Structures are given as C-alpha cells and as structure tokens.
Amino acid sequence: MADVPENAPDHCPGTDSEDAGKTSACQGCPNQAVCASALPKAPDPAVEEIRERLSSVKHKLLVLSGKGGVGKSTVTAQLAFGLARHEDTQVGVLDVDICGPSIPRVMGLEGEQVHQSGSGWSPVYVEDNLGVMSVGFLLASPDDAVIWRGPKKNGLIKQFLRDVDWGELDYLVVDTPPGTSDEHLSIVQYLSSAGLDGAVIVTTPQEVSLLDVRKEINFCKKVHLPVVGVVENxxxxxxxxxxxxxxxxxxxxxxAEKMAADMGVPFLGKLPLDPRIGKCCDEGKSFLSVEPESLAAKAYKEVIQRVEEFCSSHSNKENVLNPVE
Structure with a gap:
C-alpha cells in the first residue's frame, strides 16, 4: 500500500503511487512538488498483464475528441458496426468514458449486465462477432451518476483492460471521454506495450471544436500515439x-481537412449530419444496416475502409509506445 504522509489531504494517492503529486487531491498540498518530482516509480505490473491479455487482439484503436458533443460515441458505434459487417471479423468495443457511458444505449444494450467467469469478465454481445464492455453495465440505473476521482477511474480502466475476456479479436475499438486527462493517460500507459495501432480523432467543422482537437493531436504526438486520421462529423x-x-x-x-493538412495528419473523411443517425442511436441500431444507401452511410463506409486500410498496412508492425511521463 502506498505510504501516505501524516499531513496529507483527503484521498491522497500516497508517495509510492504513480499518481503522486498529479491528481486533483494533490492540488494545494505542500508536498505536491516533492511527490511529482520524485524518482520514477517501478513499472506497473498491470502493463505486462494487459499485454498478455490483449495479445490475441490484432488491432487496437482509440477514438478521441478534444471536445464533447462532437459525436464521438456515435462514430465509435458505427465504426464498430461497420468493421463487424463481415461475419468472420471479430470486433470489441471498450467504453472508458466512465462518467458518461453512452455506448450501451447507442449499441442497443441498455439494461444488460456483465457476467463473470473463471477467465474474467465476459463482454455483452450485440452479435456473435461484436462484443461490448462499459461501466454502464455496472450501474443499477442508466440515470446513476458516476462521481469518482481520477485514481478510482484509472483503476476501473486497468480492470477492464486486464480482466475482460475478449477472446480472439480482429479489432478492439476504445471509446474515450473528451479531453486529454486521466483516462487518456491511463489508457495509453496501460496499452504502451500492447501494440496500439493509433487514434481516430473526431471533430465538427467549426473553429470552436477544432481548437480542442488540435490539442488532442498534440497529445497524440507527445505520447507517440499514431493518428489514424481525423473525421469531420x-x-x-x-x-x-x-x-x-x-x-x-x-x-x-x-x-477539419485543412486542419489535418496543417498539422500533418491524415484526413479520413466527412460525415454529414442526418437525423436518421440520431434515431438509430436512440434505438440502438446500426445506421449502416438501416439506411445502407443513404449519403451518410456511404460516407461512413469510406471512412471505415480507410481505417481498415491503415490497420492492414500496420498489421506486421508492433507499435510500442514510449512510457508516458
């Protein structure tokens, strides 16, 4: 257990913790500077455990957005539906948006619960080849608020990555919350040696969204996470x-297209705003199956094809990230 100083504030992570001096509980603590600048902690053994657990997952993708409300979870769900269109392609969706888990709703799994076996937690399945894991499955009601500090959220993310029995997967798509904070640092750190393919970044066209997305791209560059491409939703x-x-x-x-060119990252395509997409999300259906001939569905298919091409070109490369500082 981490050593907690006598004059420590409530919820202090302890001097031996990787979060020492870095959490919201550390703000204002007289020991913050000392803890934050201490010698590097020993590697978290969970990193190796996660690498072994996810060794049967071929491709791992993060879906990021610097700003909330840009449709990140919608893009995640439709990307997963699209990747799973071939029955022999196994796809998993991991929802690490701890405080706002919308994936169960948009994928038609609201009210489902997680089952545990000797091999770990079992995902909840939409189809035989499409499984989902989310904190939403652990709540008594969809209206329950998750009011957790950073260390507890990070602990659940670690547990999801280490204890969920995905089996053999072609793709694991990870839906993240907005921003570049605890959850993002944790997911990158824990997957640092597991072979992350890269990040799909979602934005909307206006400058107020692009401002935050530029920060997200710079986050990816700082932690050496490849950018699969930017999607303009x-x-x-x-x-x-x-x-x-x-x-x-x-x-x-x-x-987004100009921003991607200016920042030197790929542009995956533009997804139009179609009210039928929102209706499908409310009903937990695949828009690509309900409206396959729509212009929006065709745009989604082009984006999905580019993601598949990116993963295929990286299939023989193991992307091991530098440790997150």
Whole structure:
C-alpha cells in the first residue's frame, strides 16, 4: 500500500503511487512538488498483464475528441458496426468514458449486465462477432451518476483492460471521454506495450471544436500515439427527403481537412449530419444496416475502409509506445 504522509489531504494517492503529486487531491498540498518530482516509480505490473491479455487482439484503436458533443460515441458505434459487417471479423468495443457511458444505449444494450467467469469478465454481445464492455453495465440505473476521482477511474480502466475476456479479436475499438486527462493517460500507459495501432480523432467543422482537437493531436504526438486520421462529423446537413445539403456548422477556418493538412495528419473523411443517425442511436441500431444507401452511410463506409486500410498496412508492425511521463 502506498505510504501516505501524516499531513496529507483527503484521498491522497500516497508517495509510492504513480499518481503522486498529479491528481486533483494533490492540488494545494505542500508536498505536491516533492511527490511529482520524485524518482520514477517501478513499472506497473498491470502493463505486462494487459499485454498478455490483449495479445490475441490484432488491432487496437482509440477514438478521441478534444471536445464533447462532437459525436464521438456515435462514430465509435458505427465504426464498430461497420468493421463487424463481415461475419468472420471479430470486433470489441471498450467504453472508458466512465462518467458518461453512452455506448450501451447507442449499441442497443441498455439494461444488460456483465457476467463473470473463471477467465474474467465476459463482454455483452450485440452479435456473435461484436462484443461490448462499459461501466454502464455496472450501474443499477442508466440515470446513476458516476462521481469518482481520477485514481478510482484509472483503476476501473486497468480492470477492464486486464480482466475482460475478449477472446480472439480482429479489432478492439476504445471509446474515450473528451479531453486529454486521466483516462487518456491511463489508457495509453496501460496499452504502451500492447501494440496500439493509433487514434481516430473526431471533430465538427467549426473553429470552436477544432481548437480542442488540435490539442488532442498534440497529445497524440507527445505520447507517440499514431493518428489514424481525423473525421469531420456533422459536416453539413443532408435532408432525408430531397437529399439537399446545407451547412449547420460552417467551417469558418477551412474545417477539419485543412486542419489535418496543417498539422500533418491524415484526413479520413466527412460525415454529414442526418437525423436518421440520431434515431438509430436512440434505438440502438446500426445506421449502416438501416439506411445502407443513404449519403451518410456511404460516407461512413469510406471512412471505415480507410481505417481498415491503415490497420492492414500496420498489421506486421508492433507499435510500442514510449512510457508516458
């Protein structure tokens, strides 16, 4: 157990913790500078355990967004549905948005519960080849609030990565919360030796969203996480009746495509705003199956194809990240 100083504040992680001097509980503590600058802690044994657990997962993808409300969970769900369109492709979705787990709803699994066996937690399955794990399955009610500090959230993320029995997977898609904070550092740290393929970054066209997404891209560069590409979501409104398009969020500074070019990262495509996507998410259905001929579905399929091509080109490369400082 971590050594806790006598004058430590409540919820102190302890001087031996990797989070020493770095959590919200450390703010204002007279020992914060000393703890934060202490000698590096011993490697977390969970990193190796997670590497072994996920050794049967071929491709691991993070879905990131610097800003909330850009449709990240929607993109995650439809990406997973699209990757699982082939019955022989095994796909898993891990929801680490601890305080806002929407994946169970958008994938039609609300009210389901996790089962545990001798080999660990079993995912909840949408189809035989599409499994999901989320903190939403652990709550008594979808309306329950998760009010946790960083260390407890990080502990659950570690448990999800180490204890969930995914079996053989072709793709594991990890849905993350907005920002570049505890959850993101934890997921990258714990997967540092497990072979992360990269991150799919979701934004909307307007500058207020791009400001935060630039920070997300710089986060990826700082932790040496490859960027699979940027997706511009809600890129114009497509009328389901006349198929006409109008700009709801005008790209005043050139949109995500220009930003990606300026920052030297790939651009995966533009996903139009179609009200039927929201309806499918509310009902927990695959938009690609319900509206396969829509312009939005075709745009999704192009993005999914580019993600598959990226993973295929990296299939023989093990991306081991540098340790997160």
């Amino acid at each position: 809600m890129s114009g409104f497509i009328c389901p009746s006349c198929q006409g398009e109008s700009q709801i969020f005008p790209p005043t500074t050139g949109g």
